[in-house]
Structure formats: C-alpha cells, structure tokens
Amino acid sequence: MRTPVPLLVVGDALLDHDLCGRAERLAPDAPVPVVSGARRTSRPGGAALAACLAAADGRPVTLVTALGDDEASATLARLLAGRVRLVRLPLTGALSSKTRILAQGRPLLRLDDGEGRAAQATREACRAVAEASAVLVADYGRGTADVLREALTGAAARVPVVWDPHPRGSPPVPGVRLVTPSTAEARSFAARPGAFAARPDTGTAGQGGSGGGLQGAARDAGALVRVWRAASVAVTLGGRGALLSHGETPLLVPSPATAEGDACGAGDRFAATAAGRLADGELTETAVRAAVHAATRYVTEGGVRSLPEGAAPPPDRPAGREPADDALRTAARVRAAGGSVVAAGGCFDLLHAGHVALLQAARRAGDCLVVCVNSDASVRRRKGDGRPLVPLRDRVRVLRALECVDAVAVFEEDTPERLLGELRPDIWAKGGDYALARLPEASLVESWGGQVVLFPYLDGRSTTGIARRAASAPRPR
Known part of the structure; x- marks a missing residue:
C-alpha cells in the first residue's frame, strides 16, 4: 500500500x-427547556x-x-x-x-x-x-x-x-x-x-x-x-x-x-x-x-x-474495504433506540432481482439491515476459480446503494459465524432455498436469543444462471 x-x-x-x-421539562420562570445531567x-x-x-x-x-x-x-x-x-x-x-x-x-x-x-x-x-x-x-x-x-x-x-x-x-x-x-x-x-x-x-x-x-x-x-x-x-x-x-x-x-x-x-x-x-x-x-x-x-x-475526547478519530477506510466497525456502530445505535437488528449474508456476486427481493423483505422485518458479504478470497474458496465475477469493491458499492441496506461488513472466512458473534443480530435472514437444511450458524444465532428466518426466493434467479446465459449469448459481429 x-x-x-x-x-x-x-x-x-x-x-x-x-x-x-x-431536556424533559420547561423552566418555571421562562418557556425554555431545562437541561439536566x-x-x-x-x-x-x-x-x-x-x-x-x-x-x-x-x-x-x-x-x-x-x-x-x-x-x-x-x-x-x-x-x-x-x-x-x-x-x-x-x-x-x-x-x-x-x-x-x-x-x-x-x-x-x-x-x-x-x-x-x-x-x-x-x-x-x-x-x-x-x-x-x-x-x-x-x-x-x-x-x-x-x-x-x-x-x-x-x-x-x-x-x-x-x-x-x-x-x-x-x-x-x-x-x-x-x-x-x-x-x-x-x-x-x-x-x-x-x-x-x-x-x-x-x-x-x-x-x-x-x-x-x-x-x-x-x-x-x-x-x-x-x-x-x-x-x-x-x-x-x-x-x-x-x-x-x-x-x-x-x-x-x-x-x-x-x-x-x-x-x-x-x-x-x-x-x-x-x-x-x-x-x-x-x-x-x-x-x-x-x-x-x-x-x-x-x-x-x-x-x-x-470522537472520544483527546483521542484521534477513526481512520478513513481504504478504498474497497468495509470493516465491521461501521456495522457494529449501526447495530449499537439501533439497539440503543430499542430497535431490532436484521442481518443477511452471501456473496452477492452479480446482484440480481432475487437478491434484492430477499434484502427488501429482510429490512422490513426489523429496524436496520446489515449485509455480511464474503471477501474475494472467501468467494473463490466456495465457488471455485473464476469467481467472484464482480470484485469486492464493486459488490460492496452496489449493496450500499440499495435503500434497504443500512450497513455492509466483509468477512474473510468461509462462513460468517465470527462476524455474527460480534453483531449478535436479532434476526438472521436467509433465502428460502435453505428451507430443508439446518443452517450451521443457526445454533449460534439462537444462543443469544436471535432467530433464523427464511424468506421466499424468486424462482429462476441465480448468479450462475445469469453468467451461463451471458456466456452462451451470440456475440455481435
């Protein structure tokens, strides 16, 4: 660097x-707020x-x-x-x-x-x-x-x-x-x-x-x-x-x-x-x-x-990185206000209508939505060489542009358990294609009283299918 x-x-x-x-009351001698504590x-x-x-x-x-x-x-x-x-x-x-x-x-x-x-x-x-x-x-x-x-x-x-x-x-x-x-x-x-x-x-x-x-x-x-x-x-x-x-x-x-x-x-x-x-x-x-x-x-x-008194402000993040600190601060603010935190995770490579439908539904289930996204290395280990099709910098930028997304955090591991342990979401949202499987992170989420929730997935939408159709499409001469 x-x-x-x-x-x-x-x-x-x-x-x-x-x-x-x-300020919870007005002064008795003038219509001005009384600031206490x-x-x-x-x-x-x-x-x-x-x-x-x-x-x-x-x-x-x-x-x-x-x-x-x-x-x-x-x-x-x-x-x-x-x-x-x-x-x-x-x-x-x-x-x-x-x-x-x-x-x-x-x-x-x-x-x-x-x-x-x-x-x-x-x-x-x-x-x-x-x-x-x-x-x-x-x-x-x-x-x-x-x-x-x-x-x-x-x-x-x-x-x-x-x-x-x-x-x-x-x-x-x-x-x-x-x-x-x-x-x-x-x-x-x-x-x-x-x-x-x-x-x-x-x-x-x-x-x-x-x-x-x-x-x-x-x-x-x-x-x-x-x-x-x-x-x-x-x-x-x-x-x-x-x-x-x-x-x-x-x-x-x-x-x-x-x-x-x-x-x-x-x-x-x-x-x-x-x-x-x-x-x-x-x-x-x-x-x-x-x-x-x-x-x-x-x-x-x-x-x-x-910014704490007498301490340096947090550094501006390097381009293309999304440290978990942002997501943790977002979750803390929502909890302090009595709200619930929803998290969803995935690679989100070639973001498509199925992804958007899932994230919009997840956001409606709580008061903020944190998206946990696999790093490039994590995607390669899970999906094989040639993936991701879209690098982390661009995947994060597209996710942040969605109105339903409040924060994005990147995890380097194959699964997001470590990040979930820090976020401790009230709801962990997954697509309906996991309906017949016991998610490995379910026990972790339930350990602090959280709930895993499945949302319907739009049929026929997948990154693999989009990539396959794009590769087989006739090219103009």
Whole structure:
C-alpha cells in the first residue's frame, strides 16, 4: 500500500465544547427547556479538527495556526499533542471557542467566546508552506490565511491546494486546485459585486434565475471558478452530496446514502479527505467522490460526538474495504433506540432481482439491515476459480446503494459465524432455498436469543444462471 503524502493544514483553530444532557421539562420562570445531567466534552475545532481528521487517515499532518497564552489555547495544544505537528503563529486576544448545549443529541443553543486573530506570519510558518507537498486551507475568518497569503499564493502555483472558505474570510488565492464552499457560502460569495461579471447571461449579481437548488449551486460554482481563478469548485449540498464545477457543465456527486445525524464538522471531513486524495495524486473528480463518501459516513457514525475526547478519530477506510466497525456502530445505535437488528449474508456476486427481493423483505422485518458479504478470497474458496465475477469493491458499492441496506461488513472466512458473534443480530435472514437444511450458524444465532428466518426466493434467479446465459449469448459481429 502506498505511503500517504504528508499534508499541511493552514487555518484558524478553534476549541469546541459540548454540554450533552436531557431536556424533559420547561423552566418555571421562562418557556425554555431545562437541561439536566449534562456531560462536558472538549475537542479540537475549526482547522484543528480538519488537521486531526486528515491525520486519522494515516498521513503525517502539520498544522499552522495561531495560538496565544490563554487557557483555551493551552487546552487545545494539549488535545493536539501526539496527533499533529504544530507550527504556532502569534495570536492577538483569546482563542475562539464555541460551546454547544444539546439535549437528546439535538443542539439547543451555542455560546461563542474569544475573538482572537492571527497577528503575523513567522519565518517557520512561511517555510512550512514553501516546503509543503499539499496544502489544505481551513479558513474560519480569523486571519491565519490572510497573514500567510503571499506564501499560499506561491504554494498554489506549485502543489495541490484545497481551500475551505468562510464568509468572514478572504477569497482563495488564485490557482488553487479545489475550493469547497457549502451552498450558503457559495451563494454569499457569488452575491458579492463582480462575481457574475463574466456571465452576461445571468443578470445582476446574486440574482439571475431561481437561485435555488442545483441550478443555483451550479451557477454560483461556475461564477466562482472564474472570479477566484480556481481550477475547480465543489459546492457541498449537505445530505445530497456535492456539485463539482470546472467552470462549465458541473458534475453531481451524490451521497451514497441518506445520512441523518450531527453534521457539525462534516465540511472539515469533506475538505480533509479531498485534500488528502489530491495530495496522493488522484484526480479531482475521484477526490471529491471520496470526500462525499467520507462525509456521509462521518455524519452517519455520529459526527464529532462519536470522537472520544483527546483521542484521534477513526481512520478513513481504504478504498474497497468495509470493516465491521461501521456495522457494529449501526447495530449499537439501533439497539440503543430499542430497535431490532436484521442481518443477511452471501456473496452477492452479480446482484440480481432475487437478491434484492430477499434484502427488501429482510429490512422490513426489523429496524436496520446489515449485509455480511464474503471477501474475494472467501468467494473463490466456495465457488471455485473464476469467481467472484464482480470484485469486492464493486459488490460492496452496489449493496450500499440499495435503500434497504443500512450497513455492509466483509468477512474473510468461509462462513460468517465470527462476524455474527460480534453483531449478535436479532434476526438472521436467509433465502428460502435453505428451507430443508439446518443452517450451521443457526445454533449460534439462537444462543443469544436471535432467530433464523427464511424468506421466499424468486424462482429462476441465480448468479450462475445469469453468467451461463451471458456466456452462451451470440456475440455481435
């Protein structure tokens, strides 16, 4: 496996706090919720979160940011120790921090403290930018990108630079490889005077057309490519994915699944993944696709609240792998909410209508469906040489695209007993063709009170039959 290229993150670090508790009544003196049993957690935020997420992908990361002598700066420095290399800029004022108050996992209120700004560049910081192989600018509008603007302009002409902008910050330097505004951020930047000067067909700045949905995002992205002189702009669309524009017809990169959960930090996850992939030499389209998947997974797994205090976030999975951790977290969340977990397994080589019918029926039997799929080596041992016809990477991707599938986990063994022992599903679903056989995993599932359930199988559908018909079909001359 290729060693990941080091990444330099330049931007404004924040210190984030969450107060998580329960809200079960209103205060007697005002119609506001009373939050009880609150637990406080602290973590890196802003550019510091982006740096930690990039480091969790297994690459060396250096963070250039402004820190002072205040308590928040000292706390953040301790949280970053051992995770990233830190290059400090002087800070005027106190480090910015934000505190979210949440009840039942939903934000009720946010408190912001500290208005510190980067004071000036340093020789060490300029040298770090000049020597970087790739750069991510996480601009939160507090001056770090501004004081290093000249050095960043030189970097953009030499190496991949990804710029995650903020309405309070300055525009990206010319020549950046990719800019990653949200829909609202792109709208804000595009509405500024001059943004649509190169588009006579769009009317006055900030107007022109409906201004909403994909049409508005495409128009904004195309205008910003030109006014920023950027190679590309990817407007993030929340749970819908991202819209990538090089200035003309945009590319829509949809989310692989509907992600519901705390989206705080999802933009940092997107930018960090995209920057890392570009650092490794991948095409912009490939980097954006990986970033959409990583951000979706990040939200689904709980976002920042899934990251333990003072510990590195879980690494982004290598392409084509589906570790059981995702499925285990999905099962744990469903059980915590009082739901039941259904699991189904198989090779799912040449996914066909019979597979889909089984998985749809299995999902209706519970509150989530985890699909356990054989690895390529496992399929070869079971089915013989020449199988699988479809490699693991593609089989997993097709399964994840099904609306009825909540998570996918890969097992290397011939049978899924080890994985089932970790998942402990309430229902183990199999096709009706096993009706006359005692499944080897039945005793295991029943040992924790689970139930094996058979579902009707569509007649005449099989991977072997499809492959045989395809091989015997006459070929066009």
